[in-house]
Amino acid sequence: MNGAEDYLIGEHLTGGYGGANILHDCNIGVGRGEIAVIVGPNGAGKSTAMKAVFGMLNLREGSVRLDGKDITGLTPQARVAKGMSFVPQNHNVFTSMSVEENLEMGAFIRRDDFTDTLGQVFDLFPILKEKRRQAAGELSGGQRQQVAVGRALMTKPKVLMLDEPTAGVSPIVMNELFDRIIEVAKSGIAILMVEQNARQALRIADKGYVLVQGRNRYTDTGAALMANPEVRKAFLGG
Amino acid sequence: MDGILNALILLSNFVIVPGIAYGSQLAIGALGVTLVYGILRFSNFAHGDTMAFGTMATVLLTWALQSWGVSISPFPTALLALPFGIICTILVCLAADRWVYRFYRREKAAPVVFLIASIGVMFVLNGLVRFIIGPDDQRFADGERFIMKAREFKRLTHFNEGITIKTSQGLTVVTAAIVVIALFWFLKRSRAGKSMRAFSDNEDLALLSGINPERVVMITWIIAAALATIAGVLYGLDKSFKPFTYFQLLLPIFASAIVGGLGNPLGAIAGGFMIAFSEVTVTYAYKKFLAYALPGDWAPQGLVQLLSTDYKFAVSFVILVLVLLLRPTGIFGGKAV
Amino acid sequence: MILTGHRGPIDGNLRAIAMFLGMFLALAAVGLMQSWSLALAILNLCLISAVMSLGVNIQWGYAGLFNVGIMGFAALGGVTGVLISAAPVxxxxxxxxxxxxxxxxxxxxxxxxxxxxxxxxxxxxxxxxxxxxxxxxxxxxxxxxxxxxxxxxxxxxxxxxxxxGGLGLPILFSWIAGGLLAAAVAWVIGKIALGLRSDYLAIATLGISEIIIAILKNEDWLTRGVKNVSGLPRPVPYEVDLQQALWFQDWAARMGASPVEFSSIFVKLNYAGLFATVLLVLLWLSQRALNSPWGRMMRAIRDNELAASAMGKNVTGRHLQVFVLGSAVVGIAGAMLTTLDGQFTPASYQPLRFTFVIWVMVIVGGSGNNWGAVLGGFVIWFFWIEAEPIGLWLMDLFTAGLAEDSGLRRHLLNSAAHMRLMTMGLILLLVLRFSPRGLIPEK
The missing domain is CATH 1.10.287 (Helix Hairpins)
Known part of the structure; x- marks a missing residue:
């Protein structure tokens, strides 16, 4: 885990929404082409950690670095322009707009021709090409998630952040979605995601972060965490 | 047979033609309200006075043009002055946003605070309009007054009844059609229009996609100002321009926007026609119509007017309440914030 | 908002007292500079405005209900004056x-x-x-x-x-009846429109007030419509009678005023006494209500409707109560206004004057604070009246350089009356922006 510095790093993250801190000295990082997964029990601050990295939380301490440059002070919008992309857990598609328009909106900050990227997203999620004229609100849960991820990929990001991408979808769809995510990672994009389905997520993870009460409890490769008996017992149900 | 036809002609003349014209005016007004609601998420009480302001600016230039002898007869000179009125109104709306609404946007204030602020803007605009042009009725229509006169219609068709179509009515319908098509093209096809829809649909996701909210808001005010001015000028050409009447139009306009579903442009158009036709049909006296349509001795004695014209507000109100009770998000489904 | 720390209560009270004092000094200044009769006329309408603003504050300040139909309730109170006191035909x-x-x-x-x-x-x-x-x-x-x-x-x-015609009863009864009528109508509207979103309540009340005015204007058999009903009996003596009474002439002589002028002042003082009594009673009741468990619950609902309804509070039911109470107070004020005018003129009910200016009073005074609402009623009414002479004076100043017969100058001077609308708007916007809690903030 040492050697070259990770592409995206959140260090000593401490902060919360209102008065009390939810995160306490939390460290997270992910390199290019890697998949990093944050797991942990409910209320462990997993999503909060994501938001902290994306600038949607007031940090009291700590910093976020992207490609070695400090971006702690940037707004989420500015981070999008710097090549970060975020897929929220809920309300992550424009329900009244067609699939194609959703993807177009994803490419909003791009001034160049994005037909290539559109083609790549359609290659990655063929069903979206089929349903391109349909309103995103009419799609099934799994298809919506594909739209959401597709929208986030339209900026050609260097980092893709996913907040529980498999929440509420069937196991088959989940596996399918994970396959796609691996594919995305292979293209050199750094992927940071929060997952409820810890076992399946760690299986595909290069790095795993187990958070408990806003602190790092275990940090290791996905395989190592899967093999760690304590982690298995406490977080993976034996 | 002639009786029935005469009855239908009568109905066209007094219900359908005025209904279509009034409906178009309401629809354009309601589109402005619904767009502002969709993007800025508050009911803009200043919309009626924005219409009045835009109309006033247009009227002033129309008078100037008339005094210089400029004319585009048979069309009313006001059409020539309309772009000027629109530009003035856009400037006023952008100024109001810059000095009033933007602050509350940054504060993330509750919708009702925006609403109260819009009442403040309403006062200022209302005062401004009365200050500049006065509170009285102003006529500014010129050019050919009629497309078709009842007398000609009768001469051509030999019916007892005739149809009158005023130029302002024809103009209203044509303009409304052009405006609506242009607006929908803009919303559906253009990048800016799509970003507006995205912002209205899901503000947070729009921000995550890098859509600049201030730009979306600016475009919204520009369109709303243009729509308000067009609606106001068309209404003024059709009837007359009186600042207070424009304030009162707020109710049927809001009713149209809510009936169709706040935030839904298609709904605003449908709502506008629904309100207009309800108003006209309920306040029309059917005596003559029934006299034609029914066999001789069945003709009614009274006026057969369901509601006196003085209560036309009641019509929009009743429809509004019914829709709110039965389908709170409007017939076409708007936002339920 | 209940728990937000308050500035020392003594401090806040001193400030409030100082502001009320300032208000009375301003009225006194009008008395000295213009005329006492005018000052009292303004005072009387200030008192009525304060009652209306108190009613609106009950709805908005206590419960966060946005009622834009104040004009309608005031007019309902107003027409009761006719229905109670006019002679039956x-x-x-x-x-x-x-x-x-x-x-x-x-x-x-x-x-x-x-x-x-x-x-x-x-x-x-x-x-x-x-x-x-x-x-x-x-x-x-x-x-x-x-x-x-x-x-x-x-x-x-x-x-x-x-x-x-009416019932031919003393007009003071209409103050109670007006409140009851407004309350009854408010109950019906509340049943329909409460529970809807705030924007919808606003638009629904705006609509109902227009309808009420339309009815009062057009149902001649009931209200004489735009032909107006005038010469309603007064609860106070008539100037002519006073001027002829010997004791009054003596009194006037002792005060060193002409009987004519003194009678006008005396009558206005009588009205002021009546109105002030009503205002103080309502204010006392409102304060009691606000500080009772009921008032605390209302504010709890206002500040977090979701939490309150999760705790089993019947939010819509409470809102209905408050809506009816507030409308009743506005109705009382409407009846008082008809009493003062001695006539009922439906066409004089304009939404800007009877709905939106009252809103300015509440916001400027301090929503949620009864004393604030009262002060707002005073201050804004004072400006509403005095904006015209001030505006005229300003216009005169601005246009002094223009020729006496210049069209622009004449137009500006003629239009100065409309300055008051702009002034109201600006006051509302400035207070909302820079002092959103008003002159006397909620504790």
Whole structure:
């Protein structure tokens, strides 16, 4: 885990929404082409950690670095322009707009021709090409998630952040979605995601972060965490 | 047979033609309200006075043009002055946003605070309009007054009844059609229009996609100002321009926007026609119509007017309440914030 | 908002007292510089405005209800002044009284029947059919009795009466009756519109107030419509009587004023006494209510509706209570206004003056604070009246350089009256922005 510095790093993250801190000295990082997964029990601050990295939380301490440059002070919008992309857990598609328009909106900050990227997203999620004229609100849960991820990929990001991408979808769809995510990672994009389905997520993870009460409890490769008996017992149900 | 036809002609003349014209005016007004609601998420009480302001600016230039002898007869000179009125109104709306609404946007204030602020803007605009042009009725229509006169219609068709179509009515319908098509093209096809829809649909996701909210808001005010001015000028050409009447139009306009579903442009158009036709049909006296349509001795004695014209507000109100009770998000489904 | 720390209460109270003192000094200045009669006239309307603003504050400040139909409730109170105090017109009652009564009875039966049907029958086509079978013939039946009766009533000496008249009771009763009538109408509206989103309540109340005014303007048999009812009996002495009374002439002489001027001041002082009594009683009641468990619950609901309803509070029910109470207070103020004017003129009810200016009063005074609402009523009414002379004076100053007969100068001077609307708007916007809690903030 040492050697070259990770592409995206959140260090000593401490902060919360209102008065009390939810995160306490939390460290997270992910390199290019890697998949990093944050797991942990409910209320462990997993999503909060994501938001902290994306600038949607007031940090009291700590910093976020992207490609070695400090971006702690940037707004989420500015981070999008710097090549970060975020897929929220809920309300992550424009329900009244067609699939194609959703993807177009994803490419909003791009001034160049994005037909290539559109083609790549359609290659990655063929069903979206089929349903391109349909309103995103009419799609099934799994298809919506594909739209959401597709929208986030339209900026050609260097980092893709996913907040529980498999929440509420069937196991088959989940596996399918994970396959796609691996594919995305292979293209050199750094992927940071929060997952409820810890076992399946760690299986595909290069790095795993187990958070408990806003602190790092275990940090290791996905395989190592899967093999760690304590982690298995406490977080993976034996 | 002639009786029935005469009855239908009568109905066209007094219900359908005025209904279509009034409906178009309401629809354009309601589109402005619904767009502002969709993007800025508050009911803009200043919309009626924005219409009045835009109309006033247009009227002033129309008078100037008339005094210089400029004319585009048979069309009313006001059409020539309309772009000027629109530009003035856009400037006023952008100024109001810059000095009033933007602050509350940054504060993330509750919708009702925006609403109260819009009442403040309403006062200022209302005062401004009365200050500049006065509170009285102003006529500014010129050019050919009629497309078709009842007398000609009768001469051509030999019916007892005739149809009158005023130029302002024809103009209203044509303009409304052009405006609506242009607006929908803009919303559906253009990048800016799509970003507006995205912002209205899901503000947070729009921000995550890098859509600049201030730009979306600016475009919204520009369109709303243009729509308000067009609606106001068309209404003024059709009837007359009186600042207070424009304030009162707020109710049927809001009713149209809510009936169709706040935030839904298609709904605003449908709502506008629904309100207009309800108003006209309920306040029309059917005596003559029934006299034609029914066999001789069945003709009614009274006026057969369901509601006196003085209560036309009641019509929009009743429809509004019914829709709110039965389908709170409007017939076409708007936002339920 | 309950728990937000308050600045020392003594401090806040001192500030409030100072502001009220300032207000009375301003009124005194008008008395000295313009005339005492004018100062008292302003004071009387200040008192009535304060009552209205108190009513709106009950709705907005206590419960966060956004009512834009204040004009309607004020007018309902106003018309009660006519219905209570005007002399009954016997000829009109004979001409059409029975027809009106029958028509009203039919309407009542139809409404009750419709309500009963829609409650008892299951929703569906059959219910719709039955409902329309009750309502449509019922409507025409009622009109069958109603229309000729109205015509007959309105034909009775139209230049002098042409309406049913009132009950011929002392006009002070209308202050209570006006409150009750406004409360009853508010109950019906509240039943329909409360529970909807705030924007919808606003628009619904805006609509209902326009309808109320339309009814008062057009139902001549009831209100004489735009022909107005004037010369309503007063609760205080008439100037002419006073001027002729010896004791009054003596008193005036002792005060060193002419009987004519002194009688006008005396009458206005009487009104001021009556209005001030009502204001103080209502203020006392409002303060009691605000600080009672009921008031605390209201504010808890206002600050977090979701939490309150999760705790089992009947939010809509409470809102209905507060809506009815606030509207009743506005109704009382409306009746007081008719009493002061001695006449009822439906056309004078303009939404800007009777709804939106009252809103400015509440916001400027300090929403949620009764004293603030009262102060707001005073300050804003004062400006509403004095904006015109001030505006005129300013315009005169600005245009001093222009020629005496310049068209622009004449236009500006003539339009100065409209300055007050702009002033109101600017005051509202500035207070909302820079001092959103108002002159006397909520504790």
């Amino acid at each position: 016997t000829a009109a009652w004979q001409a059409g009284g029975s027809g009106i009564v029958i028509a009203l009875a039919i309407s009542l039966v139809v409404i009750l029947g419709a309500v009963l049907v829609s409650k008892r029958m299951a929703a569906g086509l059959r219910r719709k059919l039955v409902l329309s079978l009750i309502i449509v013939p019922g409507y025409f039946l009622a009109r069958h009795y109603f229309d000729p009766a109205i015509e007959a009533i309105e034909a009775v000496e139209p230049a002098k009466t042409g309406y049913l």
